Amino acid sequence: MTERPLLAVDAPSLYFRAFHGIPESAARTKAGEPVNAVRGFLDMIAQLVRTRRPGRLVCALDADWRPAWRVALVPSYKKHRVAHGDVEEVPATLVPQIPVLLEVLEAVGIPAFGVKGYEADDVLGTLAATQPAPVEVVSGDRDLFQLVDDERGTRLLYCGRGVAKLEDADDALVRSKYGVPARWYADFAAMRGDPSDGLPGVPGVGEKTAARLIERYGGVEQIVAALDDPASGFAPGVRTKLLAARDYLAAALPVCKVALDVPLPGFDPGLPAAPRDPDALLALADRWNLAGSAKRLVDALAGLGGPTGG
Structure with missing residues (x-):
């Protein structure tokens, strides 16, 4: 039996895409708080689980979106995206949605983490370099084409046009798009x-x-x-x-270059067949009007029959 892949998800890439792709007016709580990024993200993960049928799943976060060591090398790095100090310019109505999303993932049992001093890209690169193959990295960031490795079994599921129109990138696709391996x-x-x-x-x-x-x-x-x-x-x-x-x-x-040697925390990438904390998930779904998206994700995970691989 072929090993089911590790789905290594660029969480910021997907929740920014969800935020900009779904109108705030279409996804709100009873109190009027927007939850478009949370709903869209959960629906994207559910679709990926259904279509890619992974055996493992990890979400990578930006613990440091603009690491000092990169800025020291190229001072202009992401400078135009600084709001003030060293804080990233993020839409005001997206900011409060991120903690909600992380609480939902925790209740479901999907690991999501960043590493101090590194970007989500670096976490994804290290996962691709250290975890058992196959690995499918999910992102709309072109920089991650560098992780594609046919011999090792690493692909990039490039969602520049959305999860529904993924480009399943192997080395031949990268060469055809850019003329380089x-x-x-x-x-x-x-x-x-x-x-x-x-x-x-x-x-x-x-x-x-x-x-x-x-x-x-x-x-x-x-x-x-x-x-x-x-x-x-x-x-x-x-x-x-x-x-x-x-x-x-x-x-x-x-x-x-994406870092391939980030000190990752301990984590269990195995897909949960059922929510880790169903009571917490139910409370979050009720509080934030996420019942439909939460159910679609739980159903998608249950449809795979639990974790495989390690």
């Missing part, structure tokens, strides 16, 4: 840049040029090393741009 995606992103993360990239080097450089030389380290070889064949303009960006590339590559 998954293992070089972080190098590709460092050169191309990513405005959504405040990464400027190499001026004058876009996706096509970055992909051609990787195809010819390999990753950033190999490309930079080749700059010192007069016979390496760079076009003069490209060589000039890369030489000017040498320091940036040295800093940006570790920022773009």
Whole structure:
């Protein structure tokens, strides 16, 4: 029997998507409090459980959405998303929904955690690197294409267009989308840049040029090393741009790479066949008007017949 996968979920990616995808007016408590992010998130998890039939499930959180070690390397990293101090700009009506969502997951028995000093991406990378295969990472974050590893059995379920339109990404899909193998995606992103993360990239080097450089030389380290070889064949303009960006590339590559060695807390990834705390779940569903979504998730989990794998 084939091992059922670990579903490693990028929780912030999904609850932001749920918040923006469902009108607040369509999901409120009796007191008028919006619960659109909670309802949407629970429904997405239920759909993933039904369609992917995992044996294990973990939700990763941002314990630190903008780690100091990444900012020290590239000061512009996510700077445009800072509300004040080092607090992320989050819609005011989403903020109170996150604790509710975490309480529901705890009552159901689905582990959800972050690790101090790291982003959810890093938790997901470490899960993919350390947990028994197969692993299916669920996210709308392109950075996680770098985790795809056909040999190990790691896929990215990319939900850039929603969970109902998942792209089940293997290495061939990454190559077809970007012209680079998954293992070089972080190098590709460092050169191309990513405005959504405040990464400027190499001026004058876009996706096509970055992909051609990787195809010819390999990753950033190999490309930079080749700059010192007069016979390496760079076009003069490209060589000039890369030489000017040498320091940036040295800093940006570790920022773009997902950590694979985060010290994870102890957790049990096995899917619960029934809620861990049914009374708490019932109370939460009643208080926050989540009965339908909670039932769909519980039914989806029960339909799998309990945990397998470890």
